[in-house]
Amino acid sequence: MLLLNGIIAMPHNYFDETSDENLAVVTVIGADKPGIVAGITAVLAKHNVNIVDIAQTVVRGIFSMIMIVDLSTGNIDLPRLREELVSRGKELGVEVSVNHIAVFKAMQRV
Amino acid sequence: MPKIFAPEEIGEIVEMLLFQDLDIRSVTLGLSIQDCASNNALDFIGCVENKLRGFANSLVKAVEKVSNKYGVKIVTKRIALTPISILLEGFAKKSIEKAVEAGIEFAKTVDKVALSAGIDYVGGYSAFVHKGITPGDFVVLESFPKALAITQTIASMINVASTYTGINVDAINIVSRKIIELANNTPKGIGCARFTVMANAPEDNPFIPGAYHGLGEPEAVVNVAVSGPGVIEAVVRRLGEKADMRTLHDYVKRAAFKITRLGELIGREVAREIGAQFGIVDLSVAPSPKIGDSVAKILEAMGVEVAGAPGSIAALYILVDAVKKGGAMATSSIGGLSGAFIPVSEDWEMNRAAMLGAITIDRLEAMMSVCNTGIDMVAIPGDTPPETIAALILDVMAIAIALDKALGVRIIPVPNSKPGDVVDFGGLLGSAVVMNIPRFSSKRFVERGGLVPPSIKRLDKG
Numbered sequence: 001m002l003l004l005n006g007i008i009a010m011p012h013n014y015f016d017e018t019s020d021e022n023l024a025v026v027t028v029i030g031a032d033k034p035g036i037v038a039g040i041t042a043v044l045a046k047h048n049v050n051i052v053d054i055a056q057t058v059v060r061g062i063f064s065m066i067m068i069v070d071l072s073t074g075n076i077d078l079p080r081l082r083e084e085l086v087s088r089g090k091e092l093g094v095e096v097s098v099n100h101i102a103v104f105k106a107m108q109r110v
Numbered sequence: 111m112p113k114i115f116a117p118e119e120i121g122e123i124v125e126m127l128l129f130q131d132l133d134i135r136s137v138t139l140g141l142s143i144q145d146c147a148s149n150n151a152l153d154f155i156g157c158v159e160n161k162l163r164g165f166a167n168s169l170v171k172a173v174e175k176v177s178n179k180y181g182v183k184i185v186t187k188r189i190a191l192t193p194i195s196i197l198l199e200g201f202a203k204k205s206i207e208k209a210v211e212a213g214i215e216f217a218k219t220v221d222k223v224a225l226s227a228g229i230d231y232v233g234g235y236s237a238f239v240h241k242g243i244t245p246g247d248f249v250v251l252e253s254f255p256k257a258l259a260i261t262q263t264i265a266s267m268i269n270v271a272s273t274y275t276g277i278n279v280d281a282i283n284i285v286s287r288k289i290i291e292l293a294n295n296t297p298k299g300i301g302c303a304r305f306t307v308m309a310n311a312p313e314d315n316p317f318i319p320g321a322y323h324g325l326g327e328p329e330a331v332v333n334v335a336v337s338g339p340g341v342i343e344a345v346v347r348r349l350g351e352k353a354d355m356r357t358l359h360d361y362v363k364r365a366a367f368k369i370t371r372l373g374e375l376i377g378r379e380v381a382r383e384i385g386a387q388f389g390i391v392d393l394s395v396a397p398s399p400k401i402g403d404s405v406a407k408i409l410e411a412m413g414v415e416v417a418g419a420p421g422s423i424a425a426l427y428i429l430v431d432a433v434k435k436g437g438a439m440a441t442s443s444i445g446g447l448s449g450a451f452i453p454v455s456e457d458w459e460m461n462r463a464a465m466l467g468a469i470t471i472d473r474l475e476a477m478m479s480v481c482n483t484g485i486d487m488v489a490i491p492g493d494t495p496p497e498t499i500a501a502l503i504l505d506v507m508a509i510a511i512a513l514d515k516a517l518g519v520r521i522i523p524v525p526n527s528k529p530g531d532v533v534d535f536g537g538l539l540g541s542a543v544v545m546n547i548p549r550f551s552s553k554r555f556v557e558r559g560g561l562v563p564p565s566i567k568r569l570d571k572g
Contacts, residue, residue, distance in 0.1 A: 025115075027124045054115050066120050079178035099123055099181035106375040107368040108119045110439075 017019045023052065023101040026085060026091035030094025040065070043084050049074035063094065066109040067103065123368075128492045129402040130340035132369065133183035134376050135396045138233075138316035140190045140323040140331040140389060145388050149200050151212040154236070162189065165384070172383035182376055185295065185337065187561035189224070191234030195246040203243030209344040214257055221261035233321030235266035239281040240309075241561065251284050256293035258301045258459035265319035271309035271507035273514045274571060277562035279504065284306070284325045286500035287365040293492060293523045300522070302538050303357075303487065307503055308518040309510030314390045314445040320518055322518035326342075332375035332390035333446060338369035339395050339457075342429070346411040360413065366393070366436030374441045390445025391440045393437035394482065395429070397457035399540030405429070405450050406459035406469075417452075417460060418468030418477075426450060427480040447484030448517055455535055455542030456487050465532070465543045471502070479509060484517035488543040489533050492525035499523065 082098035089096030146157035201209035237250035293299030313324020316333035381388035406417035510517035534541040
């Protein structure tokens with residue numbers, strides 16, 4: 001589904017300094033058109049949520065973007081951020097999902 | 111602590127959650143109500159009501175919070191109580207009628223609390239009669255059809271067999287008549303979906319109707335059931351037809367690992383929120399009537415034309431074995447039924463296979479030797495004689511104690527139906543084709559009654 005090249009690398013010692021409790025993974029999937037990145041990141045900026053890493057690609061017209069965001073600087077919790085991003089996604093005609101990073105840690109690491 | 115995720119790793123998980131119906135089938139809170147034992151029915155029921163209301167509300171709140179935080183769907187919230195037979199014992203000694211009244215009142219009250227809190231099912235209208243029937247057990251046997259017929263959430267399980275004590279055929283003969291009574295008192299016999307008769311029922315089973323809070327359990331405990339047939343089917347399909355059996359097994363194992371880990375994460379978090387102990391993850395791959403959420407489809411993705419066709423038992427064996435091995439690596443808190451479920455109505459493709467004639471009672475009986483289901487959510491004609499139902503149950507119980515495993519029978523004698531009719535039970539229960547039941551009688555056999563002796567395995571225990 002998400003055919004991205006390369007690896008999203010966390011800054012060195014990232015986990016040593018910040019608890020991953022505040023990290024979330026935002027994924028955006030949909031037909032490519034102008035304004036998707038701007039539309040989604042505007043919501044993050046509005047709530048002062050920091051993008052820790054971002055990867056984006058277009059394969060056969062399907063746009064996909066994965067962001068790891070840090071909510072510790074922000075003024076919004078994860079469920080409300082999801083609500084806002086999903087509704088922005090609907091306006092943009094893309095599918096947005098927001099999951100806590102613990103889900104990926106549990107499922108992808110032994 | 112991981113420092114990196116490849117986009118492919120993130121993509122894989124998101125795809126599972128968004129497109130392959132990966133979700134938590136149930137968070138089941140096991141709750142002891144032994145402290146509510148009383149000789150006064152009002153005191154007993156009042157105590158259960160108060161305790162249940164508090165825990166039900168905090169379970170619902172915790173499940174919503176955790177589901178929202180992680181972005182993972184939790185389909186049902188359930189509660190499993192101490193087997194009610196124990197709490198009815200005192201009443202039953204005085205008067206069976208009074209005890210039945212107390213049982214029914216208990217069921218009504220618990221149902222009311224569950225419905226108002228948003229709990230989907232409450233298990234524990236249960237009794238253990240695998241070696242004999244106490245007055246409290248008798249009250250449960252007597253009253254479960256009514257308790258289920260007048261409620262929406264109450265579920266009941268009667269354990270009639272155990273590897274270490276044998277099979278209580280007298281109890282089976284009672285239960286089979288009661289199943290018919292329950293079917294006749296609920297539309298399309300749907301009440302039978304909340305009743306199962308079991309062998310070796312586990313104390314920490316999160317699945318309804320088998321769930322109850324075992325006597326070895328702590329005061330309150332969170333047990334989790336995961337649903338991931340869609341994920342495993344997708345893995346098998348992506349692997350293609352060239353992969354050999356060992357490769358197939360390995361990929362299923364890896365997928366099972368990931369699914370189980372999600373269950374463990376969510377279970378631990380819900381337990382922490384409630385302030386209860388975390389119990390177990392049931393490794394079972396549980397299907398739902400959604401087309402992409404089917405265990406039968408996994409077997410078909412492996413290469414059998416339709417579930418039930420020759421090869422299905424081997425395919426199911428590979429699936430269950432891989433799920434157990436992957437799951438065992440993923441969590442140290444294994445428990446419940448932990449295998450694969452092949453309920454007929456609750457699995458869309460299983461029902462299609464039954465309509466095609468590939469899945470029959472015989473095939474289910476053969477398949478249960480390699481999974482943990484038994485005869486589950488099978489609709490049969492309403493005029494099936496009770497002795498035939500008893501004999502079907504007895505067969506499943508015999509397989510269970512011979513192989514030392516937990517198996518159950520959840521059978522629905524649909525009133526006024528004939529083989530080939532399709533009955534829609536709605537929602538997660540799905541729809542079922544009424545199956546053909548052998549017309550040959552086993553009446554003289556089951557009417558012998560008494561106890562089938564314990565398995566030779568009993569002697570392993572000393």
